[in-house]
Amino acid sequence: MIDSPQEYIEDLIAEKIIEAVKDYCDISKQEILNYIEEPPRPEFGDLALPVGRLRRHCKEMPIKNLMPKISSKISELDITYKVNVVSGYINSFLDKVQYSQIVMRSLKSLKGSYGKVSGIKSERIIVEYVSANPIHPLHVGSGRNAVLGEFVARTLEFIGHKVQRRFYVDDVGRQVAILAFGYKLLGEPEPPKDMKVDYWFGYIYAVTHTLMDIIKLKKEVNELKRKGNVDELTFKLRELDGLMAMAARLRERDVKTFDKILDAINKVEDPEYEVMKLSREYERGELEAKRLVRKVINYVLKGFKETLGKLGIDFDKWDWESDLVWSGFVNKILEKAMKSPYFKLYKGVPALDFSYLTNDPLVRELLKIPKALEIPPLVLKRSDGTTLYTTRDIAYTIYKFEDYNADKVINVIASEQTLPQAQLRLALYALGYREYATNLIHYSYEMVNLPGIRMSGRRGVYVTVDEVLESCMEKVRELLQSRGKEVSEDVVKDVALAAFKFAMLSVSPSKPVLFNIDNVVNLERNSGPYLQYTYVRALSVLRKYGKGIEWGSISFDYVNENKLVWDIVKFIGKFPKVVRGVSKYLDPEYLATYLLKLADKFNTFYDKEPIIGEKEGGRRQLKLALTYGVKTVLKNGLHILGIPTPERM
The missing domain is CATH 1.10.730.10 (Isoleucyl-tRNA Synthetase; Domain 1)
Structure with a gap:
């Protein structure tokens, strides 16, 4: 039973070409199949071979002498009723009746599974996608990520791979801490019934972040006034005016909530310190911080799941970044990194230096590192002791491979993350996880543009x-x-x-x-x-x-x-x-x-x-x-x- 009619015919033609050139050319059937193409116009046949592509394989005989041999061999096939040579192309014309019979037999036999191809070894593959920061609703850019990730998963499943869909809950770090801090300032009320829950928390995040930026900028302005730095002061005042205008627009959306956060944050001596304190406490797994942050994130994830349901997307596993940190696995990776020959102090903080690896073109090719991409050292920890996202991602990648016994892991992440993803593969390679490094795939994509709209999650400006x-x-x-x-x-x-x-x-x-x-x-x-x-x-x-x-x-x-x-x-x-x-x-x-x-x-x-x-x-x-x-x-x-x-x- 033929499951792929066109590939079946191409295979027959490729075998005949091999018979014709085997004594003169060093070429495989797969290489010939790669060269066979469909002509742009029907008068040039149904399938064609650009003979010039054989030149580098065939040094024992001039190509022009091989062309009659090749066309003669292809003509032996019953399925080809005519073969001609035109301008360096050998064109094959298929017997329409015979080929139509092959197609119809395939349709009749395979029924609804027509299109599923054979000969592909089944693998265990993880597709991690969406994984948006749980601080506001899914915007249209995350929508493209979701749709592409689901396409990747469905494609791989359709051809017989075992696919696991995973969502990485990025609940560690400053952004989540800002949201939790804002919610705490409000007194942790129940979300309103008349608003989708992730929209409400997205508003809290935007208000809190904007007010914190205004407080910080006002301090900078006062300091510049004290120093008499007029040029920089003028620039900062314009920036402050923009933030104040944005705050006014946010207030128009919900006066009561805005004013409550504003009143509460003005009573906090140093909001930035409180946010960083909450972030450190959560990363250490302190109970009150865990209660607050998990409460907030679960609310936002409820909104995510509702949106993803509209897209027909469901995940097999939701992996929490904090669970990985609290398990001690991130610290184990850090300890291993600090014993690595690639370890160094970079600007006073621990880091991995990949310069030796990136100077090796074979390593770059193996790990698919773009030639022009400059790779700075990967900072492992901040000066305050908290870990960075990419550091935690090293541990998470190892966990994914081992938890599912995966052959490949595909991360669907925007192209702006090309550098962190390259550093991630290099880190895995440097730490001895070379098989994981070579089988970790960054499925990169570009952004979504909407006419007249510039999105900013920090300011609550996005299209969901x-x-x-x-x-x-x-x-x-x-x-x-x-x-x-x-x-x-x-x-x-x-x-x-x-x-x-x-x-x-x-x-x-x-x-x-x-x-x-x-x-x-x-x-x-x-x-x-x-x-x-x-x-x-x-x-x-x-x-x-x-x-x-x-x-x-x-x-x-x-x-x-x-x-x-x-x-x-x-x-x-x-x-x-x-x-x-x-x-x-x-x-x-x-x-x-x-x-x-x-x-x-x-x-x-x-x-x-x-x-x-x-x-x-x-x-x-x-x-x-x-x-x-x-x-x-x-x-x-x-x-x-x-x-x-x-x-x-």
Whole structure:
């Protein structure tokens, strides 16, 4: 049984090429498979080999002398009805009937699992994603992280890996301490019932942080006045004016809460000292600090889980950073680091110096450290004795590998964390965890940009995932109502979710996303809802037909007469190869682009060709089989992207 039609044909062609060149070239079949490509235009065939790529492998005979041998060997295949040589390319034209039969047999045999590829060794893989600081609601940037992380997990699961999803609760450090301090100033009240809980705590964090910054800046201004430093004083006064304006805007949102925090913080002699004291006490595991901080974080996580539920995301494990610290494991890693030959004092604090390792190009390549990236020493502890995030992350990474017996760990983290992630891999390597260092993957992505908005969690300025989803839902309702369609609220949610997710996934992670609500909710082109609409259209055809496909009655000759039908057959046959490529590079844009092209071809076919109404029985079965193939590919492709497939729209 053939599970990947296009790869099956490419494999046959590659074997024939090996037969032709084996006496003259030092080249493997896999290398040849890497060179085989699809020509840009149908007049150049269905598959092509750019012969120039063989030159470095074939030094015993000129390439021009090999070309006739190669084309002659490929011509021996029954599946190729014509082979020609044009401008350095050997072009293979497939027998349309034979190839269509292979595709249909695969669809019939594999049914709903079509697209799942064989030959991949199953591994145990952890995907850690979202892991947002629990100090405010999940903003749209965290939304992209969530959607990408879920895509990575689903892709790996689809091809047979055992995947564990993990969320790292970053509850140690200054930011969390500021939030807990602000909540304490309020008297630890119950959150209001009319506001999502993480929104309320996000407001407390923004108010507390802004007021602390104002207090600190006022002290600096007074000191500059005393010294008579006019230039710097002018700059600081402008900065203070901006903070005061921001504080005024925060107060407008909730006068009572703002004034209560303001009154309480003005009675504290040194707020910054209190925050650092709370942070140290929590890291040491002192009971009162644990009670307060855990109470706050659990509230925020409740809001996180509600938002993640809307995205269809659930985690297998929630790992608390503080648990790792309190277990003593972080201190064990610190002790090991201080005995390492890479240990040094850097600016008076303990650190690991990676200069020896980073000067070795083999180490850089092994650990995927960008050549141009400068790696400073990794500071292990602050002067006050508290540990840094990356130090704790060394311990957490080791814990993840050992807790799940993982073959790989993938951290979905923004590109701005490239340096800390590189330091993390270097630290693991330096401390003797070389296998972990080489199998720790930083899945990097760029930010989300919204027109006219600059986000800042410290000031309470952000666009949340909840808000974007609600906007998408409103747009979907308007759009469907304008078309005279009455649909359930569940369908509205599914379509809105498709709009949001596809907007985040249709752009490669290496590129920033410009989020525009009018573009992402579109039933007619280039959107998640458009793919859902196409899926429902194919499903409705099959539902209306009401019977199973008569695979033995299909008239395959029609593929020789109809170019569009042949295009769709080829696109369906390509899907398992697309899945394999997506699983290798974990780039959702490749899959999204493929699905959009398939949807375009099917919708053109649907508009031009009668399907159920086709009078000739064998052709009708072929068209129904194509429709079934499109439906199956869209369902599985959308599943990988984490996009729901509604039954009706």
